[in-house]
Amino acid sequence: MSHFRIRARDDRDRRGALVISLDFELLWGVRDHCPSDSPYRANLLGSRRAIPQLLDLFEEFGVAATWATVGALFAESRDELLRFAPKDHPSYRNEDLHSYLEEIGHSEEDDPLHFAPSLIDQIRRRPLQEIGCHTFSHYYCLEPDAGVDGFKTDLESAVLLARRRDLRLTSFVFPRNQVSSTALSVLPSLGFNAYRGGEQGWMYDARPGSRSQLHRRVGRFLDQHRASPARLVDWKELGEDPKLTNVRGSLFLRPCLSTHPRLNALRLRRVASCMERAAASGKILHLWWHPHNFGLNTELNLSGLRYLLTVFTQCRDRFEFQSLSMAAAASAAQNHAQVPEMVSNAPATSVHSYT
Ligand SMILES: [Zn+2]
Numbered sequence: 001m002s003h004f005r006i007r008a009r010d011d012r013d014r015r016g017a018l019v020i021s022l023d024f025e026l027l028w029g030v031r032d033h034c035p036s037d038s039p040y041r042a043n044l045l046g047s048r049r050a051i052p053q054l055l056d057l058f059e060e061f062g063v064a065a066t067w068a069t070v071g072a073l074f075a076e077s078r079d080e081l082l083r084f085a086p087k088d089h090p091s092y093r094n095e096d097l098h099s100y101l102e103e104i105g106h107s108e109e110d111d112p113l114h115f116a117p118s119l120i121d122q123i124r125r126r127p128l129q130e131i132g133c134h135t136f137s138h139y140y141c142l143e144p145d146a147g148v149d150g151f152k153t154d155l156e157s158a159v160l161l162a163r164r165r166d167l168r169l170t171s172f173v174f175p176r177n178q179v180s181s182t183a184l185s186v187l188p189s190l191g192f193n194a195y196r197g198g199e200q201g202w203m204y205d206a207r208p209g210s211r212s213q214l215h216r217r218v219g220r221f222l223d224q225h226r227a228s229p230a231r232l233v234d235w236k237e238l239g240e241d242p243k244l245t246n247v248r249g250s251l252f253l254r255p256c257l258s259t260h261p262r263l264n265a266l267r268l269r270r271v272a273s274c275m276e277r278a279a280a281s282g283k284i285l286h287l288w289w290h291p292h293n294f295g296l297n298t299e300l301n302l303s304g305l306r307y308l309l310t311v312f313t314q315c316r317d318r319f320e321f322q323s324l325s326m327a328a329a330a331s332a333a334q335n336h337a338q339v340p341e342m343v344s345n346a347p348a349t350s351v352h353s354y355t
Pocket residue numbers: 023025029134138174175176
């Protein structure tokens with residue numbers, strides 16, 4: 001008698017993929033250590049100019065990206081923001097992290113660091129661009145006393161405000177990569193089926209607090225310049241949980257420094273070589289950064305990205321390397337991991353094709 005059963009496909013002939021995610025947060029993501037009157041304001045304002053140029057570049061190269069957006073940025077006005085914000089604010093012990101104590105303007109016009117509906121509109125109009133979620137208020141899951149209930153209500157605010165804009169959010173990025181197992185359990189119930197897990201290694205272990213320790217920052221700096229192929233993600237890592245896919249990050253794309261052109265070139269060559277390895281071996285290179293990393297030295301950073309996307313095109317032509325949003329990567333992993341097929345009592349044969 002024949003029946004259906006589920007079995008894993010063979011991973012050997014899978015196509016590699018470039019996944020890009022951007023944590024779009026403006027001041028919400030840095031306010032505890034770079035207040036609005038700090039020199040970093042120039043980077044934040046610069047990111048507003050960099051975003052349309054990033055979109056042009058992605059469109060020119062046919063590249064997808066997931067924009068993990070802080071929910072408050074969707075608001076058209078302070079009234080709308082406060083109407084959607086959770087009634088109970090986060091209960092962090094660290095007062096510096098309390099976003100709602102911040103002075104907020106009326107709208108994007110007078111407060112371009114807290115509101116961004118016009119930029120979100122630009123992003124969603126472009127091909128292959130996904131709007132994801134970065135909580136409503138840049139919520140810190142690992143802070144003492146943060147609590148899963150606070151996380152859930154914060155996330156509900158983001159989901160509801162996005163829904164008001166006819167957007168269904170399915171990809172999620174934890175602020176400061178503070179992945180918590182209790183928070184993970186909430187995601188599927190609010191419609192999320194993909195999240196970005198942090199890079200692996202002692203220097204990437206997320207901790208509470210505004211600033212990470214010096215030795216961790218140095219470790220990350222060195223690791224991000226080394227761009228080892230060990231950072232690539234195997235497809236089989238993605239398909240383990242049918243409800244929630246961990247599209248793990250490979251590498252933070254550090255901003256280029258105008259003072260260190262040789263270091264920039266060395267790092268970009270290593271990232272490019274990592275991408276070539278991903279293409280040749282059928283793995284995933286998941287690059288991530290913030291738009292405000294491109295807010296200063298914008299031309300230099302865009303030119304570095306152009307170089308990487310040119311290498312992407314060569315890999316696409318040679319190895320059928322693909323560009324995927326987080327949602328598309330999760331969907332490809334889920335479709336591939338479990339394929340219903342008709343089997344009889346005869347021994348199962350491997351399925352080698354992947355589309
Ligand atoms: Zn963030």
